[in-house]
Every structure is written in C-alpha cells, then in structure tokens.
Amino acid sequence: xxxxxxxxxxxxxxxxxxxxxxxxxxxxxxxxxxxxxxxxxxxxxxxxxxxxxxxxxxxxxxxxxxxxxxxxxxxxxxxxxxxxxxxxxxxxxxxxxxxxxxxxxxxxxxxxxxxxxxxxxxxxxxxxxx
Amino acid sequence: xxxxxxxxxxxxxxxxxxxxxxxxxxxxxxxxxxxxxxxxxxxxxxxxxxxxxxxxxxxxxxxxxxxxxxxxxxxxxxxxxxxxxxxxxxxxxxxxxxxxxxxxxxxxxxxxxxxxxxxxxxxxxxxxxxxxxxxxx
Numbered sequence: 001x002x003x004x005x006x007x008x009x010x011x012x013x014x015x016x017x018x019x020x021x022x023x024x025x026x027x028x029x030x031x032x033x034x035x036x037x038x039x040x041x042x043x044x045x046x047x048x049x050x051x052x053x054x055x056x057x058x059x060x061x062x063x064x065x066x067x068x069x070x071x072x073x074x075x076x077x078x079x080x081x082x083x084x085x086x087x088x089x090x091x092x093x094x095x096x097x098x099x100x101x102x103x104x105x106x107x108x109x110x111x112x113x114x115x116x117x118x119x120x121x122x123x124x125x126x127x128x129x130x
Numbered sequence: 131x132x133x134x135x136x137x138x139x140x141x142x143x144x145x146x147x148x149x150x151x152x153x154x155x156x157x158x159x160x161x162x163x164x165x166x167x168x169x170x171x172x173x174x175x176x177x178x179x180x181x182x183x184x185x186x187x188x189x190x191x192x193x194x195x196x197x198x199x200x201x202x203x204x205x206x207x208x209x210x211x212x213x214x215x216x217x218x219x220x221x222x223x224x225x226x227x228x229x230x231x232x233x234x235x236x237x238x239x240x241x242x243x244x245x246x247x248x249x250x251x252x253x254x255x256x257x258x259x260x261x262x263x264x265x266x267x
Contacts, residue, residue: 032231035224042221046214046259054267057191064187081177087170116177123184130188 027086034083038076045076065128077120085113158245165249166223169216176213214259219252 048069052060063069088109096102154160179201186197200206226244229235235244 032228035227039221039224042217046217050259050262050266053263057187057194060187060194080173084170084174084177088174091167091171116181119181120177120184123181123188126188127184 027089031083031086034079034086037079038083041072041076041079044072048072061127064124067128070124070128073124074121077117077124081113081117081120085109088113159241162223162226162245162248165219169220169223172212172216173220176209176216179209179213211256211260215252215256218255218259219249222248222251222255 048064052063055063064073089106092102092105092109096105151160183197183201186193201210226235226248229244235241
C-alpha cells in the first residue's frame with residue numbers, strides 16, 4: 001500500500017470501507033436495509049391493492065388518495081424501486097462483461113429506475129392532490 | 131478495455147473456466163436461487179404495469195377503464211398472477227437471505243427445508259391472496 005507519496009494517511013485508512021469494488025459494503029448494506037423495509041411495505045401494498053378490487057374509478061381515487069394509502073404506496077414504490085435498481089445492477093455486473101456494454105446497461109438501468117420511480121410517485125401525488 | 135486473452139468467454143483464452151450450471155445435477159437450492167433472480171427480473175418489468183395503472187388512475191375515468199379492461203382480461207389476470215407469485219416468491223427468498231445473513235440455515239438438512247419453504251410459502255401466499263381477491267370482488 002506504500003505508494004511513495006507524502007500522504008499522512010495510513011494504508012488501512014485508505015482501504016477501510018472500500019474493498020475490491022471501491023464502493024465497499026454500501027451496495028450490500030443498502031440491499032439488506034431495503035429488504036427489511038420491504039417486508040412490511042409489501043404486505044401493506046398487497047393489502048391496499050386487495051381493498052381496491054372491484055371498486056369504481058371514484059372510489060379507487062378516493063381510497064388511493066387518502067394519507068395512509070398514499071404514504072404506504074410511496075414508501076413501497078421508492079424502497080422497491082431502489083431495491084430493484086441495486087438488484088439489476090448485480091445481474092448486469094454478473095452477466096455483461098464487455099466494458100462498454102456494461103456501462104451502457106448500467107446507465108439504462110439507472111434511467112429506467114429513476115424514470116419509472118418518478119412516474120409512479122408523480123401519479124400517486126396527482127391522485128392525492130388533484 | 132481487457133485484451134482478448136483475459137476474457138473468460140474467449141475461446142483463445144488459456145485461463146481455466148470454473149464449471150457452470152449445465153455441469154451440475156439440478157438441485158432444489160440451486161433452483162430457488164435461480165428463481166429468486168428470475169422473479170426479481172420479472173418484478174422489474176412488472177413496475178411498467180404498476181406505473182401504467184397508477185398513471186391511468188391519476189388521469190381520468192376513461193384511461194382507468196382502459197387499464198382495468200386489460201388487467202381484468204385473461205392475459206391481464208395471467209400477468210397479474212405471475213406478478214403476485216413473483217412478489218411472494220421473492221419475498222420468501224428474501225426472508226431466507228436474512229437467515230443466511232445471520233449465519234443460520236446453510237447446513238444440511240436446514241437448507242433443504244428452507245428451499246422447500248420458499249416455494250411452498252410463495253405459492254401458498256399467492257393462492258391465498260387470489261382467493262381473497264375473488265372473495266372480495
């Protein structure tokens with residue numbers, strides 16, 4: 001680890017939290033954190049959708065637009081889409097080996113997740129406030 | 131950019147390859163691992179449907195009727211059933227990962243029981259939710 005520079009940092013401090021991927025345990029940790037949150041949120045989401053079955057347009061809007069329903073829906077969407085962005089990143093890193101193809105695939109993954117996330121959040125907020 | 135000799139898929143590469151899927155006898159634990167990844171990918175695609183439904187609900191009654199027409203068609207119901215199953219199967223697989231993270235359930239025979247619990251639990255929850263859905267209709 002001695003690069004011959006005059007840095008005062010110890011070799012350990014340079015690699016701490018980084019590891020071979022240069023981003024350390026952040027990805028793995030965020031995967032676990034979103035997983036834990038998604039257990040109750042998924043149950044809440046499924047419950048919410050079940051209560052909407054067979055309802056007409058105005059009833060669905062009224063039910064989805066309520067504070068609790070909107071908050072559960074938004075939390076589920078944001079946490080779920082964050083989780084799936086991390087998951088797809090792992091799949092891409094496992095199967096796409098060319099540097100250019102991998103970079104392109106990771107970009108498409110990011111664009112898709114941010115796009116779909118924004119669209120869903122916008123729709124829920126519009127149902128709540130418009 | 132890696133040079134040709136260091137690419138694992140390159141036939142010219144002299145590097146040894148580790149055995150891959152087709153070498154192994156199919157095992158339940160392996161199937162559940164593959165299913166976890168496939169259901170994750172399916173849920174990824176399924177967000178398009180969820181987005182369509184939410185946007186339709188936020189637009190107007192006509193747009194919502196169109197989305198509902200598709201979702202309650204035979205094809206729509208099949209896709210929704212697949213979405214529900216993917217959601218619960220992936221959820222069960224996630225719970226299994228929590229146990230592994232805690233350092234448990236990796237030995238024989240626990241791992242076999244957990245693999246069975248994953249697919250049975252995922253299927254049972256899916257059927258329970260669909261039974262509830264038809265009952266509440």
